[in-house]
């Protein structure tokens with residue numbers, strides 16, 4: 001599970017930051033990549049990475065502002081040129097309107113895709129995706145326009161079966177091992193009854209990644225971010241600009257840090273950085289937030305972050 | 313009058329070529345820039361040039377394929393952030409459908425522009441723009457989808473009034489000079505009658521720039537390109553691929569060169585270069601075409617060309 005920032009700027013592309021897109025690479029886990037927002041030029045950014053568009057199976061749009069959306073038709077079209085018919089259905093999640101926009105874009109350009117798209121326009125908050133290994137929860141944020149935050153939750157991994165110990169105790173390999181691994185109690189041919197639970201290593205807690213769209217501070221953020229391994233939070237404004245942030249329906253770096261602390265997340269990334277903040281001034285956003293929440297990083301285009309497992 | 317290639321690739325963005333956009337910079341003439349096609353990422357390309365989006369007053373779309381269109385909503389939005397209310401109406405010319413696409417994109421993203429847009433969806437060919445210094449003619453090409461070519465014609469410049477000669481002949485400066493400059497016959501206070509035409513330098517012929525959308529070879533190309541100072545012609549396929557070009561509704565480099573020769577243009581640019589042609593292979597497109605028409609150049613992103621005046 002790796003995060004790759006494809007665009008970390010606010011509003012319009014700038015020389016050093018493209019508009020928003022974030023890739024959640026689940027290649028080791030399920031051989032898929034999920035995209036969060038697709039600002040204009042996202043496909044250009046992807047060209048500079050190792051991400052293969054055909055691996056992108058789900059796209060989550062936080063809100064329909066152009067800097068989060070206008071790269072979607074182009075990405076979908078170019079994906080179609082790559083590797084023909086075997087691609088499964090791609091699912092697009094987002095606010096009402098995303099389907100109209102994509103469908104009109106494809107229709108007006110007479111683009112025939114080589115794969116199917118399923119649109120899920122979000123009407124109710126809560127559990128949005130419920131797959132074998134991952135769930136995604138969604139909640140509403142507070143922006144000028146309907147806007148969502150996503151909480152991706154990986155299922156816990158059962159502990160590994162301690163095969164060496166079993167062998168030492170002369171428990172013969174075979175179908176029994178499968179039942180023990182599932183945590184069952186098993187009667188052996190010699191009459192012993194053993195409990196799989198006693199032969200399982202430590203469980204690994206699944207990881208949680210929370211990715212928010214543009215937002216003012218709102219109660220829903222805490223629920224989305226609680227105990228996340230990674231929180232990706234916008235930081236359109238700086239330390240002394242809380243009033244501006246409020247007026248424009250955005251957040252400051254300090255607000256992001258505060259909520260990260262309150263939600264006890266492990267790592268905070270600040271993104272959606274305004275073009276007013278470049279070089280040292282951008283780093284200052286990180287420094288200031290750092291005083292409130294230590295594990296704060298300023299996200300830059302093409303930054304990657306392997307999400308570590310935390311000990312239970 | 314300068315041409316700047318903002319994107320010279322075909323279909324999808326590649327590392328070295330963005331999708332299509334061409335700027336016709338008329339800054340010295342009328343302090344405006346005209347864009348021809350706006351593929352995704354055009355605003356990103358513009359960031360790397362000296363072009364100021366607020367100077368863009370007219371946008372001509374050749375056809376609605378995504379690689380010529382999908383950068384339009386983003387460009388329009390970002391232009392809006394620059395320099396507020398004083399901007400006049402921006403005019404967008406293109407095939408039917410361009411208005412729906414732009415309007416839905418702006419509506420879904422709740423983008424409120426600081427300037428007005430006038431849409432001119434082309435229904436009939438011929439004279440499309442008729443301004444004081446420039447006219448634009450449009451004709452249909454032969455592509456999979458409705459597609460246009462544009463011929464931009466600059467008005468001729470009257471010859472300069474030869475003031476030194478007038479002074480030598482003791483013709484006093486004053487309102488008379490204005491009439492002479494307009495080519496009138498004037499009676500002087502001393503009774504002499506002189507003809508302004510005799511005191512005008514050589515006329516300068518206005519320049520002609522022809523910019524085509526994607527197309528198979530078609531009779532309309534000759535009319536659009538005849539005697540142009542610059543012809544910008546697609547070259548999606550190479551020397552031995554005429555059949556492929558036909559099948560996909562595109563042209564080869566050799567076809568572009570042939571029509572340039574037949575139309576007696578002064579300079580040919582090959583653009584819309586497939587990602588299959590990189591480095592030496594792309595240059596080969598130019599070399600091969602060169603044998604048919606000497607003044608052939610392969611266009612690359614950010615190439616510029618000052619269109620010279622030709623002697624009458």
Ligand SMILES: [Zn+2]
Nearest residue numbers: 011065067214
């Ligand atoms: Zn935004």
Ligand SMILES: [Zn+2]
Nearest residue numbers: 323377379526
């Ligand atoms: Zn094209």
